């Protein structure tokens with residue numbers, strides 16, 4: 241039954257044109273205080289009160305533009321959280337946003353949780369046309385696997401999403417905003433992206449502590465002591481203790497992967513706004529024995545927002561993407577799969593659908609059969 245106005249326990253006054261920084265949607269108040277039920281309010285991934293969805297608003301008989309959703313935060317609430325006026329919050333995240341036209345945004349309502357989108361991405365290496373129109377979306381809260389035959393461009397698409405290389409054609413959108421250059425060329429896009437390389441890519445001449453805290457030592461205003469504490473916390477989250485002073489050469493392969501993960505998840509607490517984070521793992525279990533693989537697969541799950549880390553605290557990673565060839569990793573560490581073939585997404589579905597698909601190419605991959613359309 242739809243709640244009646246008497247069920248509503250608080251009534252923040254909405255500010256015309258205020259943008260929900262999570263979903264880039266805007267609402268226009270109708271010149272009157274609007275009523276919201278606490279039931280409709282939850283925290284978005286930026287830690288801010290989250291949008292009301294359109295269906296909920298209909299139920300509550302709240303009127304606003306049909307394609308927009310309403311951020312339930314009051315200006316006061318936002319001011320308190322971010323120490324900036326609500327209006328400047330909007331410009332901080334969406335400097336080109338036109339408040340008059342905000343509700344006419346073409347961003348569809350059901351794409352409001354898309355963190356990364358690749359649209360028709362192409363990449364050449366010399367004469368080789370590797371990516372040939374890869375298009376897909378990564379949504380908030382997802383655990384996505386990218387699979388497919390060798391050399392089809394899986395690592396390349398990760399590096400493009402991470403902003404390490406540019407596409408030759410097509411676009412990458414980060415939280416709805418088009419990425420224009422490489423990660424080093426641009427300021428914040430509202431999302432942190434971590435890439436954990438297959439090799440772990442640790443600096444051999446630096447200790448574990450220096451490796452994990454590298455970005456903070458280089459770029460944050462935090463004290464050395466505080467960074468050291470954060471490094472210890474980050475290592476604890478991946479189940480490592482007392483290894484701060486070791487060098488990478490003194491670690492096993494599985495430990496190196498954990499250290500690389502700790503480096504990906506450490507966050508700069510001196511930043512005013514904590515952005516959500518997507519972590520990408522390039523073959524995280526390659527070269528590990530089956531038990532070490534299981535440990536890493538569970539670790540990947542544990543630092544996700546739907547998991548609990550080694551300290552039994554909720555994970556911080558909004559979404560993650562795993563490139564893998566390992567069937568155990570496909571089944572244990574991800575929920576949705578993208579099958580990349582000849583530079584395009586040929587198939588996508590859940591891990592359960594992967595097992596039952598009749599697509600001949602994907603089927604051959606599932607079965608590991610030599611018979612089928614894929615020839616080596």
Ligand SMILES: Nc1ncnc2c1ncn2[C@@H]1O[C@H](COP(=O)(O)OP(=O)(O)OP(=O)(O)O)[C@@H](O)[C@H]1O
Nearest residue numbers: 365366368370388389390391392393394395396397
């Ligand atoms: N920097 C580069 N310069 C030239 N060629 C490259 C470069 N990076 C990748 N390639 C080529 O692009 C193709 C795709 O490479 P990529 O590593 O993305 O494939 P993959 O699907 O991840 O393969 P695998 O499953 O074997 O790891 C390969 O032929 C590779 O040799």
